[in-house]
Amino acid sequence: MSNITYLPGKEPDQREHRLIFKNIDREGWDNSIDCYIKDGGYEQLKKAFKMEPQAITNEVKTSGLRGRGGAGFPTGVKWGFIPPNNTKPVYLICNCDESEPGTFKDRYIVHQDPHQLIEGMIISCFAVGANTAYIYIREEFPEASGILEKAIEDARAKNFLGEDILGSGFNLEIYLHRGAGAYICGEETGLIESLEGKRPYPRIKPPYFPAALGLYMSPTIVNNVESLCHVKHIIGMGGEEYAKLGTPRNTGTRILCVSGDVKKPGYYEVEVGKITMGELLNDICGGPKDGRNFKAVIPGGSSAKIMRCEETYEIKNPDGSQRNLSFYDIPMDFDTIAACGSMAGSGGVIVMDDSRKISWVLNNINHFYAHESCGQCTPCREGSMWMRKISDRIANGEATPEDVQTLEDVAYQIDGRTVCAFGEAASWPVEAIISKFRDELEAETSEDNEYLSDEAKRQLSFINQ
Amino acid sequence: MDNNTFPPFLVTPEIDDEANKRIKQYPEEKKRSAVLPLLHIIQHNFGFINTEATEWVASKLELEPMQVHEVVSFYPGLREHAPGKYHMRVCRTLSCAMTGSAELMERLCELTGIDRSKSDSHHNPIAVSPCGQWSVEFAECLASCGTGPVCMVNDDFHEAVTPDNAQGLLDKYDSASKS
Ligand SMILES: Cc1cc2nc3c(=O)[nH]c(=O)nc-3n(C[C@H](O)[C@H](O)[C@H](O)COP(=O)(O)O)c2cc1C
Ligand code: SF4
Ligand code: FES
Numbered sequence: 001m002s003n004i005t006y007l008p009g010k011e012p013d014q015r016e017h018r019l020i021f022k023n024i025d026r027e028g029w030d031n032s033i034d035c036y037i038k039d040g041g042y043e044q045l046k047k048a049f050k051m052e053p054q055a056i057t058n059e060v061k062t063s064g065l066r067g068r069g070g071a072g073f074p075t076g077v078k079w080g081f082i083p084p085n086n087t088k089p090v091y092l093i094c095n096c097d098e099s100e101p102g103t104f105k106d107r108y109i110v111h112q113d114p115h116q117l118i119e120g121m122i123i124s125c126f127a128v129g130a131n132t133a134y135i136y137i138r139e140e141f142p143e144a145s146g147i148l149e150k151a152i153e154d155a156r157a158k159n160f161l162g163e164d165i166l167g168s169g170f171n172l173e174i175y176l177h178r179g180a181g182a183y184i185c186g187e188e189t190g191l192i193e194s195l196e197g198k199r200p201y202p203r204i205k206p207p208y209f210p211a212a213l214g215l216y217m218s219p220t221i222v223n224n225v226e227s228l229c230h231v232k233h234i235i236g237m238g239g240e241e242y243a244k245l246g247t248p249r250n251t252g253t254r255i256l257c258v259s260g261d262v263k264k265p266g267y268y269e270v271e272v273g274k275i276t277m278g279e280l281l282n283d284i285c286g287g288p289k290d291g292r293n294f295k296a297v298i299p300g301g302s303s304a305k306i307m308r309c310e311e312t313y314e315i316k317n318p319d320g321s322q323r324n325l326s327f328y329d330i331p332m333d334f335d336t337i338a339a340c341g342s343m344a345g346s347g348g349v350i351v352m353d354d355s356r357k358i359s360w361v362l363n364n365i366n367h368f369y370a371h372e373s374c375g376q377c378t379p380c381r382e383g384s385m386w387m388r389k390i391s392d393r394i395a396n397g398e399a400t401p402e403d404v405q406t407l408e409d410v411a412y413q414i415d416g417r418t419v420c421a422f423g424e425a426a427s428w429p430v431e432a433i434i435s436k437f438r439d440e441l442e443a444e445t446s447e448d449n450e451y452l453s454d455e456a457k458r459q460l461s462f463i464n465q
Numbered sequence: 466m467d468n469n470t471f472p473p474f475l476v477t478p479e480i481d482d483e484a485n486k487r488i489k490q491y492p493e494e495k496k497r498s499a500v501l502p503l504l505h506i507i508q509h510n511f512g513f514i515n516t517e518a519t520e521w522v523a524s525k526l527e528l529e530p531m532q533v534h535e536v537v538s539f540y541p542g543l544r545e546h547a548p549g550k551y552h553m554r555v556c557r558t559l560s561c562a563m564t565g566s567a568e569l570m571e572r573l574c575e576l577t578g579i580d581r582s583k584s585d586s587h588h589n590p591i592a593v594s595p596c597g598q599w600s601v602e603f604a605e606c607l608a609s610c611g612t613g614p615v616c617m618v619n620d621d622f623h624e625a626v627t628p629d630n631a632q633g634l635l636d637k638y639d640s641a642s643k644s
Contacts, residue, residue, distance in 0.1 A: 098608040099605070099606060099608070100606070101558045101559055101560070101605070101606040101610065102559070102560060102606070102610050103606075103608060103610070104608045104609050104610050104611060106608070107608045107609060134490075138608070139505070139542040140542070140554075140604065140607050140608070140617065141608075142620040143620065143622065175490040177490070177498075177501065177502065178501060178502065178505055179501070179540075179542070180501055180504070180505075180540035180541070180542035180543050181540055181541040181542025181543075181604070182539070182540050182541060182542070183605060183606075194501070195498055196495070196497060196498055197496075197497035197498045197499065197500035197501065197526070197532075197536065198497070198500075198532075198536065199535055199536060199539045200539070216492065216495055257610065257611060258611065259560035259563075259610035259611045259613070260559075260560050260563050260610075261563065265610075265611035265612075266611050267611065302558070302559060302606075348610065350559060350560055350610070352563070356563070361559065364557075364558070364559045364562050365559060367557070367586075368557075368558055368559075368605055368606075370586075371586055371587075371605060372605060
């Protein structure tokens, strides 16, 4: 690694551990297959072909890799869910929808290092027995689509794809499938419906767990771009070595994407749980802007619950004892962030300083979810629209104190009552913002506002029905 | 209303070949999967997807036109009317909004004379400038939140486009837009 240099101004922070992003912004690097092969690319694939598919899955299980797309589900375990007596074709889908607000990592992989993804996909397909794979890529990545098409073609020309790959007897085709600008296509069952040529209405789980009943009702493994890249490194290092990176149950590296009110926003690949929130925000990202203080952070994409920077948490250690920690002490892992009431999600860390009004933040988020609800189920379709309307009123100074309560009630009527996890994605931010910033929100309302606006009157008439 | 920046819908042999190539990506009996790829080919060549195009896709894939239309009408990335020659998508979502993307949108509208007030939140109808050159819409998070405000112009991606840079952005596409 020591002979790798990076473009001026794009050097990684010393605390980073570049595995997946090793070649991002690398001096003298391009996204061609020749450059990749010269750097030792596709060697892990050759190694994988000397293994039994089940042994690859076992290495991935041993590595402890947890999905980087949002839910943090163990990848090896997911692969094991393909029914053992299955006779249908198995599919693998790479989720390159990257649409969770605050997340910008897969973008760089597919633009700058597409063969890393393709190699990871081939190894994964070999492990799960898939002879056809699709990369579902968001429509807003047109340049990346071209890059990936070329990368697939070049990999095919070298027989890394196609028939009898490198004499292994294994056949695989990878195809690119472009989305069309809908956030819900990132949800794996919505993605599958979209890939089947329909509106991307998510399917209900159970029974439609993709590993059993996925694309064309066949077993289908859906994994995030970054997760699939990790597979290549797990095979390279061995699962046990990989598991030494990071912390127990939170192994490996992950890319954190920091945006908003910090001096140095950007992407930082770190060992999971080895740095704290404070180290990330104050040291790596250079702290708040001059004259400002941090106010709140959304730690894992906009669907994650917001955290207040002056909060402290009392959480349980694995051995059952209690531990107190401040917001800045939270290690950037999966489990501690969850224990503190939020989630590591997609790794998108959105930072707000004391110049931001929380009603404005809330309203921006509500507009997103109201726009992106697929409309299939009523609590989400109607609820997200009402949440937007109410927060419009709060942000515009037209709300009454009761509106804050109504907004909270609406959120809790969505949560847990919908076909897909978008329901939680839309309601958690509202629930968390209200529970943590109720005073600030109520201070922006006034009893005098009641019945002042015609719109408020109209909306109340629906709610009170 | 649709301007003539784009050629009228016409299936050339090249387009038909491209469509057939895409259809082959999916199992023989699962042709329906090629709906989005075929619609992308049409939108790329003709700017938007009209009834005739919808019917062509349906016949290619042995579907009812309605099955294609319901897809077209769902996705924000598919258009049923002509955008401007340069279609601009400004990210509206939180991180970009914090860096001033709403102000950028305002500035772009001012400079191009676009009136967004008649478009709903699903960009219907598309907000096109009086000259037909430009159109705008807000997009949701474009996955580059650390370099906002970000926007796309047709297939090009632009980072850190502050409101002050709005004119510079337009100049990249059409120097005649200078006011
Ligand atoms: C509303 C919603 C949006 C999602 N968007 C994405 C996305 O853009 N990219 C992604 O990889 N996963 C996304 N997911 C998670 C996927 O459903 C799925 O869990 C993931 O792709 C699995 O990959 P992993 O196990 O490698 O993380 C989303 C989930 C939900 C509920
Ligand atoms: S929860 Fe929302 S996004 Fe998910 S299926 Fe229901 S309406 Fe669609
Ligand atoms: S918020 Fe604009 S790119 Fe993510």
